[in-house]
Amino acid sequence: MDTTEKSSPSKPNNNDNEEQEEEEEDEEYEEIDEEEEELNQQIPQSTESKLRNQRFKVQTLSRRLSSELVPIRVHDVIINGNTKTKDWIIEAELDGIEKATTMQELMQACQIAIAKLQGLEIFDSCKVKLEAGPIELPDTANVIIDVVETENKLSGAFGVYTKPSTNTWTSEGTVKYKNVFGYGDLWDASLAYGGNQATEVSLGVYAPRVKGFLTPLLARIFMSSQDWQDFSSYKEKLMGMSLDLISTKHQDLVYTLGWRTLTDPSQMASRSTRRQLGHGLLSSLKYTFKFDRRDSPFRPTKGYAFVSTTRLGGLTPDNRSLRFLRQEFDVRLAVPFGFYNTALNLGISAGVVFPWGKGFRTKPSPLPERFNLGGEFSPVCTLGGPTTLWGFKTRGVGPTEPRRQRRDEENDGTHDFIGGDLSVTAFADLSFDLPIRWLRDQGIHAHIFAGSGNVAKLTQDEYKHFSPRKFLDSFRLSAGCGIVIPTRLFRLEANYVHLLRRDEHDRGKTGFRFSFSAPF
């Protein structure tokens, strides 16, 4: 007699399903009970008395399961339904089942296994059945896994997003093809297009298990182009591949190998930008440690978060690749006040980038790796490093250089933002509910904020002239208030921002602003 422990959540009729599940679980207990008590010989009974008998057994078993550990041993695991998927891919997800020594452990292991199998995205449904083991082996069970491989191997997705470092919306379309080789492999091709500013084409493969390998394999080849001509007079093209070496909840280690080309089609670049145009080999390892204990990424009211990102470039034997070390820190704290859902959010971010290798003191840091501040993005939402500042436009803060001056034309006084090697930002944001019930129900609230930040150049011997006092004195400062509309996907802020301190060449002004932010 087979019993089903749990069916796929994708199955319709959820309510019925739940009831069914309960019944099925009951049946399962009954079955195990039967097995344990070795009641294999059935005496012909009426249906009613049979049901009564079964109910009694189920109740006995559930009492037993709740009061004591029921010993059991898994005799065999049988996998059915996988026509293409390799057995070992499924077996790898059933790790805890064979090691279960009690009924309770086995049930928990089965639930975890089902969740893991469904997480592979290659099955339409997964069911686990528990059967009695051979008669001669008491206290044993056979676990039968029934999977239905997904019929529709092709799937697609489309989305629109914006990043804190860019100033455009990017639309992205992805096509996924599942389980081509039967290794649970997911292949995807994606195209991201952000107007004239950014384009990215990439192909990726995800394999949940590579034989004898603990972490999943995630590899991508990509080709991207980013236009920074309006801000810094250069265009960046990057093509290459990236490989996720470690990817867990808190840690991430990615290796990137790419060919980066910086060009200046307008031929108007400033001196610093001009000298960095050309080709470079990027071979870098990026390690991210992230710890987020805040209650929400959109409106944090309690908790704290910490992110550290380290990037080491130049992992090649010769000294001709791009050699740099980039470190970023971000610390967030949300303090609840206990009335009107009021909370104070505090954040400090810092980042530094430096070249390394022979003559590193006089070398410049790579242009795309430098820090730039500004952008219509809320600092509350951007966890990851110094990137934004209320009231300033994208790449609107930082060291500048005059653009090329044409002989026959008058100097128009435009500048390139060349980015800095050291960046520090800090903000305080006090959010509170509004005294209108409807707004409160929608999560719409108000906030008062103040933000500050600065970027400085350290490379090419500039660090010799660096003075912390001067750096602090030239911090840009902005403050304001506004309404925040958090949705499931993004956070919309309508703010009035007043710039308290700004530099001559900074791009930003006092006034009303809208910003869309998504947790990044």
Add this chain to the structure above:
Amino acid sequence: MEANETTQRNTLVVRKPCFGLPTGCPQCLSAYIYLKLSQCSFHLDYHLNYPDSDQIPYFEAGDSVIYNNEKEGIIECLKKDAGDLDVGLSSLSEWIPNKVMLTTWLADALEYELWVGSDPSSASSIYYSDLSWPLGKVLFWKKANWVKLKHEISKDNAEVKEEEIYGRANSAYDALSTLLGEDNYLFENRPSSLDAIFLAHALVVLQAFPESSILRTNFSKHANLVRYVQQRKEELIEAVGTSPSNDPYFGAGASSSTSGGPSTSSSKFKRKPKKEQQTKEEKKYKRRAKYFVVAQVVAVVLFLSIMSGISDDGEIELDDGDLEYGYDD
């Protein structure tokens, strides 16, 4: 910020120095020689990682820049800044034919010799030696293909085309040899922009190519041309010592240049030791690249074995792989 330091500073930005020349690139060298001939003071700086750019050489005067790919090339633009050497010469009847010959037949022959005809090490040293190995190789291959396409060279007509290109270059050498005679300069015994272009061509042919090079052999047959190049070289490149003041500030841009600055050691047209040095360097990089590949393979194997060890132990942290969202409820 940096603008104040650069105002009123004239800087010629060129490709890397090599083969005993202040720069190995013929276009850069002609701009350099032009400025030297017009006795304009300038600093020299290097742009090493952009071999396929037609913007190089460029001349910076404060915030204004003259790029090589603008208008009629850098020399025409430099005439405004450094003085026009061609006044009174450009109206001569033989000026235009010679200019056309220099900028087409000889320029094409040099291009062909660098990327297709000769040993690729010359072009590699001049253009690609400061780029990582795979990037340099791909860019070299792209340029070589472009040259073949430009001259419509295919497998079938390669020999005919080669003969045609070298034949034209030879005719040009003959014509220039006749034009020069025993004079010190091509026209009216005074320097002109065509001297700069021809000297740059000749210096690259004589110093950058191996002795087996057809172009070099052909050129060496013209004794008066060799004498002329030798004399001008002594005046313009060697007499000024290491010549241009190589500002350490700008030198920073040169970063990993292997040769550092213009060499003055080889006054004779010999490039063997230099080539050996180059090949040694290449060998070193190749060896290092092999070590790198081996190290990567070892690292991957180690990583795999360690990870498989862990997974065999079954110590999977559900915390890391589960679907839980990282925020407290």
